[in-house]
Amino acid sequence: MTGSDVSPSFRLAYVPGVTPTKWVRIWNERLPEIPLTLVAVPAAEACELLRGRGADAGFVRLPVDRDDLSAIPLYTETTVVVIPKDHLVAAVEEVSTEELADEIVLHPLDDTLDWEQLPGRPALERPATTADAIELVAAGVGVLVVPQSLARLHHRKDLTYRPVTDAPESRVALSWPQEETTDLVDHFIGIVRGRTVNSTRGRPLAPAQPKQKRPATGGAQRKPAATKSAGKSSRGGSGGAKGGKNPRGGSGAPKRGKPRRRS
Incomplete structure (x- = not known):
């Protein structure tokens, strides 16, 4: 092929x-x-x-x-800290990295944030994945700072998250x-x-269909002129008698009676 x-x-x-x-x-x-x-x-x-x-x-x-x-x-994306629902941080709307100074902040090997300095205290070992770190948070081992979409991806009923105001963003x-x-x-x-379907660069890639040509003509078509016979027949109407008979009398000329004799 x-x-x-x-x-x-x-x-x-x-x-x-x-x-x-x-x-x-x-x-x-x-x-x-x-x-x-x-x-x-x-x-x-x-x-x-x-x-x-x-x-x-x-x-x-x-x-x-x-x-x-x-x-x-x-x-x-907004960066958030993932915590157990009964954690003290769950009582506030947002936190700073400084407020996480006493927390064990997990740092998975697949972390997507570009940290200059990690917040909090490091764990003894780095989890292999974000999913593994989520399990450790649920077990009460520490907290995890990730992009919000990852917190949603690994959502658990026993966990929640709050924005971190000064953390790196993804x-x-x-x-x-x-x-x-x-x-x-x-x-x-x-x-x-967001280009629309009618955009020049956003149109479907299907081959364009050739336009059909209009049949060539010698100009605008005119209705045929009425002939004299057609004119006569049109004056006679469709109800006229054949042979030129008068429609009233049924024959060509009116009949006249015989002249009376004078006494």
């Missing part, structure tokens, strides 16, 4: 916490003939997946190396290999940026 025989498709990677449902739905509405495949990938491995052509584009967490990857920043971006800015990638960029 040659390259031209392969049906087009689009592979979209996404890191934990990102929900691409809305954009996938729009893609399926506009390009139902081109399947979109979702590829879940850990945040730390997303850029390598794109470089290895494991996906055409992906939602990643910044920063990325701009030498070989293009990126469009989309939004910045930015989500759409990224793809610079040398692979294909028509499909450009179309997905348009969807993410």
Whole structure:
């Protein structure tokens, strides 16, 4: 099978916490003939997946190396601290890192925040994943500072979270290999940026149908002029008798009686 025989498709990677449902739905509405495949990938491995052509584009967490990857920043997430529901911090609306100074703050190996200095006291060991750290928070071992989307992703009934006002924030971006800015990638960029279906760069990729030409004519058509006979027949009406008979008398000329004799 040659390259031209392969049906087009689009592979979209996404890191934990990102929900691409809305954009996938729009893609399926506009390009139902081109399947979109979702590829879940850990945040730390997303850029390598794109470089290895494991996906055409992906939602990643910044920063990325701009030498070989293009990126469009989309939004910045609120950073929160995940705590048990009966924790003292649960009684306030927000906290600062300074207020976490006495807490054991877990720092998983897949942490997505760019810390200059970690808040609180470090744990004896770093959890392997954010999911593992969530389990430790539920067990009362410590607290966890993460982007809000990850707190929602790992939601538990016995846990809650509060914003941390001065913690680093995580930015989500759409990224793809610079040398692979294909028509499909450009179309997905348009969807993410909110281009409408009627936008020049956001139109479906189906081949345009040729316009039908109007039949050539010698100018505007005119109604045929009425002939003299047609004019006469039209004056006679459809109820007229044949042979030119008068419609009143039924014959051509009126009949006259014989002249009376004078006495």
